[in-house]
Amino acid sequence: MNLSNLALGLCCILLLAGASRVSASDDAQREMAKRLEACTPCHGAAGKGTDDPYFPRLAGKPAGYLYNQLLAFRSGRRKYPPMNYLLHFLPDTYLRQIAEHYASQSPPLPAPDPSDVSAAILAEGEKLALAGDAERGLPACVSCHGAFLTGQKPGIPGLLGLRASYISAQLGGWRYGTRTANAPDCMQVVAGNLSEDDVRALSAWLASRPAPANRDPEPEGTFELPLTCGSQVMEGHQ
Amino acid sequence: MRSSFKLLSASWLAAMAAFGLSSQNEARSEERLASVIEKGEYLARAGDCVACHTSPEGKLFAGGLAMPTPFGTLYTSNITPDVETGIGSWTSDDFYRTMHEGRFPDGGLIYPAMPFASYTKVSREDSDAIFAYLRTIAPVTQHNREHDLDFPYNNRSLILGWRTLFFEQGNFKPDQSKSDEWNRGAYLVEGLGHCGMCHTPINALGGNSEADAFKGGLIPMQNWYAPSLTSNKEAGLGDWSIEDITDLLQKGISHRGAVYGPMADVVYNSLQYLNDADTRAMAVYLKSIAQDSPKPATSRLPHAESSLLLSLGKSVYDRECAVCHGANGQGEPPHYPPLAGNQSIQMDSAVNAIRMVLNGGFPPGTFGNPMPYGMPPFSITLSDDEVAAVVSYIRTSWGNSGAPISAAEANRLRSAPLQ
Numbered sequence: 001m002n003l004s005n006l007a008l009g010l011c012c013i014l015l016l017a018g019a020s021r022v023s024a025s026d027d028a029q030r031e032m033a034k035r036l037e038a039c040t041p042c043h044g045a046a047g048k049g050t051d052d053p054y055f056p057r058l059a060g061k062p063a064g065y066l067y068n069q070l071l072a073f074r075s076g077r078r079k080y081p082p083m084n085y086l087l088h089f090l091p092d093t094y095l096r097q098i099a100e101h102y103a104s105q106s107p108p109l110p111a112p113d114p115s116d117v118s119a120a121i122l123a124e125g126e127k128l129a130l131a132g133d134a135e136r137g138l139p140a141c142v143s144c145h146g147a148f149l150t151g152q153k154p155g156i157p158g159l160l161g162l163r164a165s166y167i168s169a170q171l172g173g174w175r176y177g178t179r180t181a182n183a184p185d186c187m188q189v190v191a192g193n194l195s196e197d198d199v200r201a202l203s204a205w206l207a208s209r210p211a212p213a214n215r216d217p218e219p220e221g222t223f224e225l226p227l228t229c230g231s232q233v234m235e236g237h238q
Numbered sequence: 239m240r241s242s243f244k245l246l247s248a249s250w251l252a253a254m255a256a257f258g259l260s261s262q263n264e265a266r267s268e269e270r271l272a273s274v275i276e277k278g279e280y281l282a283r284a285g286d287c288v289a290c291h292t293s294p295e296g297k298l299f300a301g302g303l304a305m306p307t308p309f310g311t312l313y314t315s316n317i318t319p320d321v322e323t324g325i326g327s328w329t330s331d332d333f334y335r336t337m338h339e340g341r342f343p344d345g346g347l348i349y350p351a352m353p354f355a356s357y358t359k360v361s362r363e364d365s366d367a368i369f370a371y372l373r374t375i376a377p378v379t380q381h382n383r384e385h386d387l388d389f390p391y392n393n394r395s396l397i398l399g400w401r402t403l404f405f406e407q408g409n410f411k412p413d414q415s416k417s418d419e420w421n422r423g424a425y426l427v428e429g430l431g432h433c434g435m436c437h438t439p440i441n442a443l444g445g446n447s448e449a450d451a452f453k454g455g456l457i458p459m460q461n462w463y464a465p466s467l468t469s470n471k472e473a474g475l476g477d478w479s480i481e482d483i484t485d486l487l488q489k490g491i492s493h494r495g496a497v498y499g500p501m502a503d504v505v506y507n508s509l510q511y512l513n514d515a516d517t518r519a520m521a522v523y524l525k526s527i528a529q530d531s532p533k534p535a536t537s538r539l540p541h542a543e544s545s546l547l548l549s550l551g552k553s554v555y556d557r558e559c560a561v562c563h564g565a566n567g568q569g570e571p572p573h574y575p576p577l578a579g580n581q582s583i584q585m586d587s588a589v590n591a592i593r594m595v596l597n598g599g600f601p602p603g604t605f606g607n608p609m610p611y612g613m614p615p616f617s618i619t620l621s622d623d624e625v626a627a628v629v630s631y632i633r634t635s636w637g638n639s640g641a642p643i644s645a646a647e648a649n650r651l652r653s654a655p656l657q
Contacts (some may be wrong), residue, residue: 037562038598038612041619075294082597082615085656089506089602094609 032101038086038105048107053163057110062217063096063103064154068231070095078179109211116207117204125205128198138193139226141202144186149209151217155231158217164207171199181228189227269372278371281364284516285357285430286508300324300378304458305351306655310387312351320377333369334362339407347397349385350405354431359410359425403551416526423523427514430506436464438502452468458587461654462499463587467524472585475521483521485572488512489606494573495580496601498594506602544630544642551631554624558616559632567636571613577634583629588643592651593628595620622649 029117033046044050047058051128058066072078074087074095087095115122129149134142143147143157151158159167173179175193194202223231270341282288291314293303301316319326325333332343340354341347348354360368410429412421412482427433436457456463463471475483478494485492490505497505508515528623556565563569577583583591601607614627625648633640 034611035611037601038614041614041616077295081656082617085597086600086612086615089502090610091603091608092599094603099611 001034016104028106029101032097036098036101042082044065044107046107047102048103049110053113053165054169056166058102059105059107059162060215060217061103061157062151062153062155063099065151065157065231066099066102068097068155072181079110092148106215109215110121112210113164113204113207115164115204115208117200121201122204122205122208124197125201125203128202129205139190140191141206141224144229146218148212148214149206149214150215152222153217153220154231157228158215159206160209160215162207162209164203167206168199168203171203175199184212184230186227186229186231198214242320245477270560274367275371275374277364278367278369280513281360281368282371283508283511284426285360285366285368285432286504287317289330289503289507290352291317297378297380299372299375300380302380302383304374307351308458310385310386312349312387313383315382316378316380317372318375318378319373320379323379323381324377325372326377328369330366330369333372337365337368339363340401340405347394347401349394349397350400353435355405356429356434358405358407359429361410364430369441389602405621407630416507417522419519419522419579420526421522422516422520426512426520427523431520433467437467440595450539457500459655460500461589461651462593463585463589464500465582465585465587465590466498466506468529470525472581473523474581476528478525480518480521480525483515483524484514487520488604489572490516490601490604490636491572491575491607491610494576495582496572496575498552498599498601502599503635505604510604510606542582547627547630548634550624551627551629552635554620555631558620562613563632567632569639572607577632578638580638583632584638586641588629588633588640588647588652591633591640591649592625592643592648595629596648596651596654597623598657617652622652 042050042052042055043058044055049055049057049059059150066176069078070087071092073083074090076084087134087173127207128138129141132143144152145159146152146156149159170179171191171194174185174188175194177188220232274287287299290303290305291299291301293301293314296302297318298564299317301314303314305314311488316324318324321327335341336348336352337354337357337360340350340352340358385392390639410425416424466474468474478486482492482494486495486497487505487509490502490510512520551571562574563577564574567576567580569576569578569614594613596615598613600612601610603610620628622645626643626645629648631640632638634642
């Protein structure tokens with residue numbers, strides 16, 4: 001292992017420690033929210049999302065996942081110019097603190113999307129998400145994103161509370177190579193296996209799901225992943 | 239591990255004893271080299287080599303960063319000590335020639351996007367220290383990417399014309415009538431700091447032929463205005479306290495204003511690393527070069543239109559901005575800069591204030607301000623009329639003497655590139 005891997009590993013251990021610690025004092029939370037007013041127009045108070053379907057919810061996602069995204073936006077690897085711009089001159093430590101802040105928020109999930117797609121399409125989406133398609137070598141979404149689709153620490157996000165158009169844009173991003181994750185990029189393998197119709201069905205079904213009682217991401221290592229994910233195998237701690 | 243370490247050190251001790259004096263000398267010269275390297279690293283920070291010679295997620299100093307210019311795209315060079323693809327075979331003479339003369343070792347001309355027009359003032363000793371430091375960087379094998387310049391700019395001989403007009407090779411000449419501190423500041427600002435690259439109307443990224451298009455220090459391709467440092471009407475620091483200036487340079491925030499856009503880059507990658515003495519020296523120098531004083535501006539819009547604009551502006555301000563910048567523009571310094579009396583929003587060019595409102599921003603995260611407070615972008619929530627109104631309002635209220643702007647000016651900047 002080289003030094004930078006070691007550093008990466010260490011930081012992720014810190015992240016985990018941070019996320020599981022009793023949440024910081026109210027004052028510190030409030031001050032952090034004030035610092036991050038710049039994010040509120042798009043991500044909503046406490047990162048709960050807004051009415052704009054394309055702006056994703058941040059609250060309650062695993063800190064490791066959020067940190068990976070912030071790094072990717074800062075370097076421009078994941079692109080959304082208004083956000084790339086805001087993050088450009090923020091150091092790693094601060095990005096880590098920002099990730100922890102949103103990971104520790106738990107505002108209620110928005111009401112599920114009223115969907116205008118047919119029951120047949122929703123059923124197709126449900127089948128792919130829960131069971132995958134062995135013939136095509138497509139693993140079920142739940143096999144990584146968790147039985148309740150609430151994600152798995154440290155790097156796999158939950159898929160609930162996102163709107164259909166956002167989900168389909170992200171899957172499209174992986175299919176066309178405009179979104180990448182740390183190698184090996186398992187989501188790219190998954191998305192590369194999906195057709196346009198699959199993407200539509202999955203996005204519609206996921207966006208229609210109600211919130212489960214417990215929205216916390218599952219602890220790390222709760223279940224085996226069908227593929228290796230660079231976002232998840234954070235060097236330095238297995 | 240442990241025992242082999244002991245063994246090693248035992249034999250090292252024996253060797254020391256055997257060679258006595260000579261190894262003592264060696265140790266001393268190694269120490270000297272180490273301190274030269276350390277100094278070189280510091281000076282490379284002052285010169286901000288990293289901002290251009292390292293690409294995002296790329297290896298340190300391996301180059302490859304795209305620099306868009308009005309004439310096409312330049313790609314920065316690999317300056318790691320890799321022999322084949324970097325500058326591993328260069329001598330310190332070669333390196334000094336690049337810094338001082340803007341030429342490759344074979345005499346070829348370097349594009350002025352590499353700020354040699356400023357670096358020419360860097361002393362030979364400092365150049366050698368930077369070179370010594372660069373030799374200690376991990377070598378990276380990565381070929382330089384061909385520049386992608388439009389005809390006729392892809393012909394390097396055109397650089398000759400630019401050089402005759404704008405390049406004066408020379409050493410820094412201290413002003414004997416000024417203090418050592420002032421001279422140190424001048425040396426850093428005019429030389430390694432290459433502040434003039436952005437803060438002068440004719441700027442090296444653009445070169446000469448289209449210079450008229452960038453009058454007044456508008457940085458080409460980026461659409462940011464780099465204000466004059468010698469005029470108190472713009473970013474001149476004549477009436478700032480030394481402490482506010484050093485805060486601005488080192489932390490990126492101060493009681494008078496915060497840095498943003500390309501200036502946030504400079505603070506983030508370079509200025510925050512400078513020691514207190516050098517920062518103060520720069521502040522003393524910058525304060526001294528600011529001349530004249532603000533004059534009242536004259537409105538460019540007909541009166542009726544501007545009074546309507548201003549009343550809309552006030553309602554937008556009270557609704558969207560007052561929480562942070564205060565009902566009377568007093569701000570909540572240092573985290574929320576004051577807008578009342580803030581020169582940077584009253585300049586003739588309103589580009590920066592418009593872009594702040596459209597894009598928002600964070601001051602850079604620095605040692606002195608590791609968790610900065612941010613400003614939200616308003617490009618989504620405010621219309622062109624509202625942006626024009628609120629910018630006109632802050633430029634003309636609380637004693638500010640800027641001129642109102644039009645919705646068309648606001649609209650034009652919506653498509654400005656976000657780096």
